[in-house]
Amino acid sequence: MSDHETTVRRHWACAEARDWRGYAATLATDVVYEAPQTRERIRGREALVAYMSAYPGDWHVPVATVVAGGSGAVSRVDALVGAEEMTGICFFEMGEDGLIRSMQDWWPQPYDLPPEREGSSERY
Amino acid sequence: MSDHETTVRRHWACAEARDWRGYAATLATDVVYEAPQTRERIRGREALVAYMSAYPGDWHVPVATVVAGGSGAVSRVDALVGAEEMTGICFFEMGEDGLIRSMQDWWPQPYDLPPEREGSSERY
Numbered sequence: 001m002s003d004h005e006t007t008v009r010r011h012w013a014c015a016e017a018r019d020w021r022g023y024a025a026t027l028a029t030d031v032v033y034e035a036p037q038t039r040e041r042i043r044g045r046e047a048l049v050a051y052m053s054a055y056p057g058d059w060h061v062p063v064a065t066v067v068a069g070g071s072g073a074v075s076r077v078d079a080l081v082g083a084e085e086m087t088g089i090c091f092f093e094m095g096e097d098g099l100i101r102s103m104q105d106w107w108p109q110p111y112d113l114p115p116e117r118e119g120s121s122e123r124y
Numbered sequence: 125m126s127d128h129e130t131t132v133r134r135h136w137a138c139a140e141a142r143d144w145r146g147y148a149a150t151l152a153t154d155v156v157y158e159a160p161q162t163r164e165r166i167r168g169r170e171a172l173v174a175y176m177s178a179y180p181g182d183w184h185v186p187v188a189t190v191v192a193g194g195s196g197a198v199s200r201v202d203a204l205v206g207a208e209e210m211t212g213i214c215f216f217e218m219g220e221d222g223l224i225r226s227m228q229d230w231w232p233q234p235y236d237l238p239p240e241r242e243g244s245s246e247r248y
Contacts, residue, residue: 036211036232036234037232037233038234038235038236038237038241038247039247040237040245040247040248041247041248042245043246054244056240067191067193067194067197067198067215068191068194069126069129069193069194069197070191070192070193073191073193074191087160087230089213091189106211106213106230107232108160108161108213108230108231108232108233109161109235110161110163111162112162116180117162117164120175120178121159121164121165121166122165122167123163123164123165124158124163124164
């Protein structure tokens with residue numbers, strides 16, 4: 001397992017365990033978190049830990065996949081927020097010290113197939 | 125650049141150029157494409173090329189990022205479909221021959237910030 005994969009898996013495992021000291025230890029002090037779909041941005045380790053530790057709901061973030069290479073990594077988590085299943089995809093960039101310096105967090109939602117694409121694929 | 129990154133960039137460059145012969149050459153014959161948000165699945169290189177080459181609209185798929193490692197890669201494309209900007213995130217798995225054997229394609233959409241998250245982050 002690459003170093004960046006280890007860091008990303010630890011990041012999510014600490015979030016799952018609400019181990020905010022361990023979570024913080026995966027982050028650079030000046031980490032920048034962005035959620036482009038809502039255009040939310042959080043600057044700094046302290047602010048990000050505060051945001052995550054206060055995140056509402058009974059949420060779980062089991063990791064489905066990590067792809068790591070170069071200076072970054074991408075994870076997919078099959079999250080549960082209460083009874084709702086959600087897919088989270090996060091792009092991470094690491095600094096030379098191996099700590100997470102940026103996160104770009106995406107939460108794609110199911111949507112109805114547009115009529116013009118009906119019949120051109122199998123459904124599952 | 126890793127082999128898988130090269131393959132993914134060629135995959136999108138050929139799609140952008142409507143070079144369906146070059147596009148097909150990045151795919152295993154038994155490639156499986158899935159779009160989990162709509163639960164679409166397409167099996168086989170021939171069917172996937174037919175689907176992509178018939179995809180409606182004036183679309184463009186410039187690559188923003190590729191992270192490649194292990195047996196896979198992830199790309200983000202900042203797509204344009206007509207005048208609409210869309211973000212596409214695709215997870216690729218490659219076989220031992222380096223060809224794409226699976227794709228899991230996500231298209232996250234903007235959404236309104238839930239009221240309970242108002243004020244807990246900067247907006248951009």
